[in-house]
Amino acid sequence: MLVSELSEAELLNCFVPDLPAGQAQLIGPGDDCALIAAPDARFVTSTDMLVENLDFRRDWSTGFEVGQRLAAQNLADCAAMGAQPTSLLVCLGVPRDLEVQWVKDFTAGISLRCREAGVGLAGGDLSGAPVIVASATITGNLDGAEPVLRSGASAGDIIALAGTLGRSAAGLSLCEAGYIQTEDLYTLPESLRAIAADSLRIFKAAEPPLTAGVEARQAGASAMLDVSDGLLRDLERICQASETSARLDSVLLKHYIEPLTKLAAWLNADVRQWVLAGGEDHGMLATFPLGVPLPKRFHRIGECVEDGKTELYLDKMPAPAVLGWDHFRKETRE
Ligand SMILES: Nc1ncnc2c1ncn2[C@@H]1O[C@H](COP(=O)(O)OP(=O)(O)OP(=O)(O)O)[C@@H](O)[C@H]1O
Ligand SMILES: Cc1ncc(C[n+]2csc(CCOP(=O)(O)O)c2C)c(N)n1
Ligand SMILES: [Mg+2]
Missing domain, CATH: 3.30.1330.10 (PurM-like, N-terminal domain)
Structure with missing residues (x-):
């Protein structure tokens, strides 16, 4: 009907x-x-x-x-x-x-x-x-508590994430390549099927760690947002609101990159693009003052640094200008 x-x-x-x-x-x-x-x-x-x-x-x-x-x-x-x-x-x-x-x-x-x-x-x-x-x-x-804003981060704070990164972007790439239903994944090498199924599911219906938001506030998070447009673009929003720079640690990002590396290679896609710029996983990206024990499910990925700017670094280098999601302007990060 x-x-x-x-x-x-x-x-x-x-x-x-x-x-x-x-x-x-x-x-x-x-x-x-x-x-x-x-x-x-x-x-x-x-x-x-x-x-x-x-x-x-x-x-x-x-x-x-x-x-x-x-x-x-x-x-x-x-x-x-x-x-x-x-x-x-x-x-x-x-x-x-x-x-x-x-x-x-x-x-x-x-x-x-x-x-x-x-x-x-x-x-x-x-x-x-x-x-x-x-x-x-x-x-x-908020039960009388203060909200966790984008503007509360300070130099020295730990940057941490709860939830996935790059899975939704991987799912989008799979759909674009014609792997749309779980059944379509049987033509992939067996070793890629589980991560591909996971990515497809997350792309189609995001699974953010919702209770991690309140837990982060209760633990003393200084700033927070959900990653909808990509890690770099959204971290840049915290940096601009908080007037701080941020340094991501490539060793800590392996946690997100390694499980997706072989799938990206199979699809001829760039795994760093998925993880650094893929949106729609809606993980909680938060900053915590140094010394605050991170709530469970949060993984440290970097720290806020003081250099008088609002720049993003990957280790000691400026972060790559990978594309984040923008409905109206897709070629550059803002
Ligand atoms: N049409 C609009 N009128 C007024 N304010 C808007 C409008 N569109 C967006 N905003 C405001 O601009 C800010 C940024 O919007 P945006 O949609 O990027 O939110 P976000 O949380 O960063 O992303 P997402 O929507 O993916 O969660 C928000 O505070 C939002 O309320
Ligand atoms: C058919 C199709 N093509 C492309 C995409 C990718 N996509 C769309 S909006 C967005 C960012 C978040 O937007 P917002 O900030 O509006 O929440 C992303 C990564 C999709 N989901 N479906
Ligand atoms: Mg948001």
């Missing part, structure tokens, strides 16, 4: 009765607004969108995966402030010839990730669009 065969109310009725309700959700979907508890009189909020053919392709990803990915990227933004999610609102624009099942799968994907995070899907909006456009808005609670 196509969405054009249903009224808006009928389409809503296909999924609204099954949406998750979180603890903070006092009134869920059905009225003009939802009502969400904000126990510390302030809340964090952020929004993020996905556009068909730019951010996902329907022939690569299922509705279930796109839904999971939309939830994950919003939950990652909330986590990167050190906040606990309290509500998610979802807007969806769809073409008239889209299967109703796609919309149901998409909502099921969002609902799964919301349930895992204990957050309610509080409402949203539906409209028509020439391609699928989906956006979500998250709110989160």
Whole structure:
């Protein structure tokens, strides 16, 4: 059945009765607004969108995966402030010839990730669009604590990451090379299949270490963001906001590079490009004052350095000018 065969109310009725309700959700979907508890009189909020053919392709990803990915990227933004999610609102624009099942799968994907995070899907909006456009808005609670900003890093701080780097970019390269479904991976050498399957899964539906955000705040992180546009581009954002330089350690980055090296060689891709510039893994990139024990899941990858600039270094050299993701300007780092 196509969405054009249903009224808006009928389409809503296909999924609204099954949406998750979180603890903070006092009134869920059905009225003009939802009502969400904000126990510390302030809340964090952020929004993020996905556009068909730019951010996902329907022939690569299922509705279930796109839904999971939309939830994950919003939950990652909330986590990167050190906040606990309290509500998610979802807007969806769809073409008239889209299967109703796609919309149901998409909502099921969002609902799964919301349930895992204990957050309610509080409402949203539906409209028509020439391609699928989906956006979500998250709110989160800091429980009276201060948020972890991009601007809090100082020279001497340790730079650490929780989550994966380069896996999503590897998954994108696999799809571009025609390895789209797990079954397609059987034509790869056996030794590459597990890492390829892992990368494909992460590309299609990111798996950020969401609870690591609050843990980093509680451990005393000085700055944090989620890596959506690539390690170098996002670390540069911390450097610019904090007015510090940063030095990455190539020995510590081997943790991310080595598992992907053979797959990159097979695909004729640049593994350093995947790891240094690949976005959408949504790992938590944080800085911690020297001496603070890193929370579990955080791996040290470098340190902030004082040189009166906001430069990135890889060991003792300026970091390579590999491309980070930019929707409008793809040829250089900002
Ligand atoms: N249309 C807009 N109007 C107002 N502010 C915006 C708009 N688009 C982006 N911003 C703001 O600009 C900042 C950077 O946006 P960006 O989308 O790059 O966020 P990000 O967290 O770095 O990346 P991601 O969206 O991948 O998580 C954010 O604070 C965001 O709220
Ligand atoms: C079909 C297709 N082509 C390319 C990509 C890669 N891609 C799109 S947006 C983005 C960065 C994060 O964006 P934002 O900052 O808007 O969250 C990346 C790495 C994809 N996911 N799907
Ligand atoms: Mg972000």
